[in-house]
C-alpha cells in the first residue's frame with residue numbers, strides 16, 4: 001500500500017529531563033503506525049535543538065545513532081519556539097508527504113496523530129489539534145490564554161480556539177508556508193491564512209511530566225503582544241480614538257474653567273492643571289510607544305535576516321567530523 005510518509009517535528013529547548021520518554025513514546029507510536037500500514041516505513045521523527053544550554057543536543061545525537069527513525073537538527077542558537085518549528089518544517093518538507101508538529105514535553109496526546117493522518121488521507125491539508133479541556137493548566141494560564149484568543153478574534157485575526165502548535169500540515173501547505181516571509185512568525189495566525197481545507201481533532205491536554213515550561217509569564221505576555229501587533233493595527237486606531245476622546249473632554253473642561261474664570265469663582269486648583277498635564281503626557285507616551293512598536297517591526301522586517309541558522313543537519317552530514325559537541 002502506498003502509505004503516507006510523515007515526519008514528526010519536535011522543537012526542543014533545554015528538554016534533557018524528558019527527552020528519553022519523548023524518544024521512546026514517539027518511536028513506539030511511529031512503529032505501531034508503520035506496522036498498521038497507516039504511514040510509510042520511511043517516516044521519521046525530527047528533533048530540532050533550539051540552541052539548548054543543557055544536554056539536549058547530545059541526547060538527540062546519540063539517539064539518532066541508535067534509532068534509524070530519529071533524525072536531528074541543531075540550530076546555531078536559540079531562536080524561539082516558532083522559528084524552531086519553522087526550521088523543522090522547512091527541512092522536513094522535502095522528504096515528507098505530511099508534517100506533524102508537537103512539543104517535546106508530550107503535554108499533547110500523541111495518540112491522536114493517528115486521527116491526524118486519517119484526516120490527511122481523507123484529503124484535509126491542515127489538521128489542528130485542539131485541547132478539549134485545560135484542567136491541567138493553572139487558572140491563571142487558562143484565563144490569560146482565553147483572554148488572548150478573545151482579543152485576537154475581536155481584532156479580526158482568525159485563531160483556532162485552544163489550538164497550540166500541535167498540527168498536521170500537508171506537503172503543499174508546508175511549501176506555501178515558506179512563502180510567508182515575515183520575521184515575526186506567529187504560526188497560529190498564519191496557517192489559517194493558507195486557506196486550505198482544514199479540520200480539528202480534539203484531545204485532552206496533560207501536565208508536563210518533567211522539566212519546566214519555557215513560557216513564564218513574561219514570555220507569554222511578549223508572545224501575546226507580538227501576536228497582536230504582528231496581525232493588527234487596531235491598537236494604533238484605539239490610541240487615535242482615545243486621543244480624540246480625551247481631546248474633546250479636555251476641550252469641554254477648558255471651556256468650563258474659562259467660564260468659571262470670567263463669571264464665577266476663579267479659585268482654581270493646581271490639581272486640575274497637574275492632572276491634565278500628566279494625563280495628556282501619559283496618553284502621548286502610550287501613543288508614541290505603540291507607534292514605536294510598529295516601526296520597530298518594520299525595521300526588523302526590512303532587515304530580512306534569516307529566521308534561524310542550521311548548525312548540524314543530520315540529513316546531510318559531512319563525513320569525518322564529530323557532531324556530538
Ligand code: UDP
Nearest residue numbers: 011012013050080081084103104213214215
Ligand atoms: N521551545 C523551543 N524554543 C524556545 C522555547 C521553547 O523550541 O525558545 C520548545 C520547548 O522545548 C517545547 C515547546 O517549544 O517543546 C513548547 O514549550 P513549553 O512546553 O515550555 O511551552 P508551554 O507548553 O508551557 O506553553
Ligand code: MG
Nearest residue numbers: 103105107208
Ligand atoms: Mg508545554
